[in-house]
Amino acid sequence: MDLKFNNSRKYISITVPSKTQAMSPHIKSIDDIIVLGINLSKFNKLTQFFICVAGVFVFYLIYGYLQELIFSVEGFKSYGWYLTLVQFAFYSIFGLIELQLIQDKRRRIPGKTYMIIAFLTVGTMGLSNTSLGYLNYPTQVIFKCCKLIPVMLGGVFIQGKRYNVADVSAALCMSLGLIWFTLADSTIAPNFNLTGVMLISLALCADAVIGNVQEKAMKLHNASNSEMVLYSYSIGFVYILLGLTCTSGLGPAVTFCSKNPFRTYGYAFLFSLTGYFGISFVLALIKNFGALLAVTVTTGRKAMTIVLSFIFFAKPFTFQYVWSGLLVVLGIFLNVYSKNMDKIRLPSLCDLISRSVEARKSRTLAQTV
Numbered sequence: 001m002d003l004k005f006n007n008s009r010k011y012i013s014i015t016v017p018s019k020t021q022a023m024s025p026h027i028k029s030i031d032d033i034i035v036l037g038i039n040l041s042k043f044n045k046l047t048q049f050f051i052c053v054a055g056v057f058v059f060y061l062i063y064g065y066l067q068e069l070i071f072s073v074e075g076f077k078s079y080g081w082y083l084t085l086v087q088f089a090f091y092s093i094f095g096l097i098e099l100q101l102i103q104d105k106r107r108r109i110p111g112k113t114y115m116i117i118a119f120l121t122v123g124t125m126g127l128s129n130t131s132l133g134y135l136n137y138p139t140q141v142i143f144k145c146c147k148l149i150p151v152m153l154g155g156v157f158i159q160g161k162r163y164n165v166a167d168v169s170a171a172l173c174m175s176l177g178l179i180w181f182t183l184a185d186s187t188i189a190p191n192f193n194l195t196g197v198m199l200i201s202l203a204l205c206a207d208a209v210i211g212n213v214q215e216k217a218m219k220l221h222n223a224s225n226s227e228m229v230l231y232s233y234s235i236g237f238v239y240i241l242l243g244l245t246c247t248s249g250l251g252p253a254v255t256f257c258s259k260n261p262f263r264t265y266g267y268a269f270l271f272s273l274t275g276y277f278g279i280s281f282v283l284a285l286i287k288n289f290g291a292l293l294a295v296t297v298t299t300g301r302k303a304m305t306i307v308l309s310f311i312f313f314a315k316p317f318t319f320q321y322v323w324s325g326l327l328v329v330l331g332i333f334l335n336v337y338s339k340n341m342d343k344i345r346l347p348s349l350c351d352l353i354s355r356s357v358e359a360r361k362s363r364t365l366a367q368t369v
Contacts, residue, residue, distance in 0.1 A: 134196025150208025177327030
């Protein structure tokens, strides 16, 4: 706002700048949805949602395939933490590159909050990767698919949220469906290990908390996805590096990977690249549609990941997969319905009965005529 004083005529001229001039970069970006340097704000809300869902499915399906492929390398199963270290290093580099593509590069979320998020991220990804050294892939998914309910509990206790019956039903349907889906394979070739069960259980607890913490921090401080990725993963990289150095686990892992760099570092680069693209879309979902819907999408993605696992890594097939898959689809529908109750009106039981009676009357009348 400019104030101009003129002594001869004694008036004050007030010039009001345009809306875009008055806004700081921080305020201008409140409604912006930027994923991988691309602004999705020009699309409507439904289109934004489907773009994010498509990104999650495409990149995380490739991510899941590469994850199982890496751990199929002979002798690699004991280096899950080193894979996580390399993955965090790539994520930090990718986040730094993406941050250069946006105008506002200021860090908005406090450092203490990032230290907590980084710790939870290390727990989620590090423990999950390491558990594959003790468990088979379907067994790991059995535990990971159960995080819908902990996320809802985290939303209640961390953010004070309240969920309706449809949300709870969606979480139960999807969790039970995926457990049933993967249980068939785990019973055919069970490979349970107490250490692996403890690792994936701890990863599940961290995963249940991190979505709510990220959502609360990003909405409170209006932080960008690239900022969240850069600081949380770079701090997490330091955590893992210190841990591996203190436990003398860094040297053997480097020696092993240097013997076959293409199948280790090459796979790890592609694994990290697709994971980074996927996490960018997940963060966009969390920021704009909430942690529960984001986890619902990623849980549905796990079903597709298992389907690809059967296609590319030969496994027997039973119709239990079909019925459990339908249960997952029901959970997705219930979650979408809960978010659009005002737009989608399902017929009540009385409506169905009255329609059935009217249909019978019309058929009887037609037969009489």
